[in-house]
Amino acid sequence: MEVEEEVRRIVDQVKELHDSATSFVSASSQEELSLRQRSSVVDASIRRLHSTLVSDKHLDPKLFDKLEEDLQRARCLLADGDTSSFLPFKPQGRFVRMFLGPVNVRASRKDIQLKVKEEYNSYRDRTALLFLVFPAILLTLRSYVWYGCLPAFPVQLYEAWLLFLYAGLVMRENILRANGSDIRSWWLYHHYCAMAMALVSLTWEIKGQPNCVQKQKGVRLFLQWAMMQGVAMLLQNRYQRQRLYTRIALGKAKRMDVVWGETSGVDGQLWLLCPILFTLQGFEAYVGLQLLRTALTGVVAEWQVLICGILLVVMAIGNFINTVETLMVKSRF
């Protein structure tokens, strides 16, 4: 029988394949383990040696500089080359563990890590546009169609979208971090705050007529802040995407940049971007203070307005401090 023959052949093939898979998996996991062990030993030695160097007062300064650079290069090679996936994991953030459980989000290959980063950038581009357009439409309709009075449903839809958006952003940033990005923790906290704000604003009752122009002042300020956030994101994206491409094009690994100095073309852009960012951060603080005033003078005496005001002021201050710190770190090279 022909079919019988074929079934027998397939069964044999599957068994064979299974055996090769099993032996491959066990062999490679053994080799992986040994690479992992060697990597963490070497990593620890580099650290130890670095502190010996620093504490050694009798060293010739020139020699010291040379040795420091050698060590730094070694560290770069270890952290950015193919060895990087064998270094001990940074523990994954709480947020990731809460939503994903014990799944490993670290990509094992460099090209996938870059893909994750590019996808993050294009996700931000897509959302930044909506960020601008959605509240702009709401505010326009308010003035020309709704006689100064925002209906609750579209605003709440927007707030729900914001909540999901920020949750997605912060999840991706956690993942980027697990994949070795140097993103500052503040930018993650910033997005947790923004999530909290979206959540709080969902419970915020949007009052209608009469007198809604005054009662809805808080909501209006919130929407204006959101539009401004969209502008900030678009600008930042343009800059960061260019930065990534320059890096990829030059084939420089991440940490190497710091040693060898930033690519100057993009660095110039940063100095253009910053005044705009500072202005936006000032506006953020202003909106926050306005909300606080609205809450405290009692025109809209809801706790939601108070919390949103506080969050905005905190975010503005944090953004400012961290932007300044970034600039200071960069100008040192």
Added chain:
Amino acid sequence: MEVEEEVRRIVDQVKELHDSATSFVSASSQEELSLRQRSSVVDASIRRLHSTLVSDKHLDPKLFDKLEEDLQRARCLLADGDTSSFLPFKPQGRFVRMFLGPVNVRASRKDIQLKVKEEYNSYRDRTALLFLVFPAILLTLRSYVWYGCLPAFPVQLYEAWLLFLYAGLVMRENILRANGSDIRSWWLYHHYCAMAMALVSLTWEIKGQPNCVQKQKGVRLFLQWAMMQGVAMLLQNRYQRQRLYTRIALGKAKRMDVVWGETSGVDGQLWLLCPILFTLQGFEAYVGLQLLRTALTGVVAEWQVLICGILLVVMAIGNFINTVETLMVKSRF
């Protein structure tokens, strides 16, 4: 110089390590590729042969059964053994892609897959308790402390928690699925619906005095449903954890169960569990209909109440149909 010597040694070690890592990565990715190709070829052949078998009318029925079983065994070996990680990916769900981007959430090793599943179960256990306790406290305080009137804040806190909880559950279920779980899509949709409900209920204004007993009827029903959901989850968890342990203890691979019949001890439990589940589903539908009535007779004429009612009825019907279907599939063996 001693330090100089040591730095040189470390630099050499790092280079060496880097080279072994590079050659390991390239060798293993080549072997992986070939295993991937062989797996998908064999997988396709099994499929093809299966359809040939089924369409071949001249085959002796006994021989047919034997060949079918051989093929099925081959498929099990392929899908559950070490080869499983080389089979073509099921595409990851939209929800996962939206929140995580192009990260691979499939665990490469069987033991990690089991760990993910166990962690999912214990996550559910932890949350099921809160599910029961939180609304119970709210409802008790309402009767004895708050004079029949729920304050908005704790209820909204609970609703926000529900939203995050369901998002986490559905994310983990998507991940389990990517790791080869046979979970029906409905249970995922069920949790999307529950998420939608939590989101909608957040925008639902919780009215205070006067007359809040009547105005808050919807909220009260919602909390009662949540408690009931907690009971269902606890029972289901007990059953499913036992099922997982029996499986692990017997060392049977997942799909094999279906071929060789369920482990009878746990199967008996299912028949005990189901009447309770059906009762709970009945109650779910009842709560939904009550909400619909409240919305339509106009005591609380908010769209949120209407939507929540519809969602509850849909969930009850879907749960019922899918529980019945599961039972039917199981009783066939």
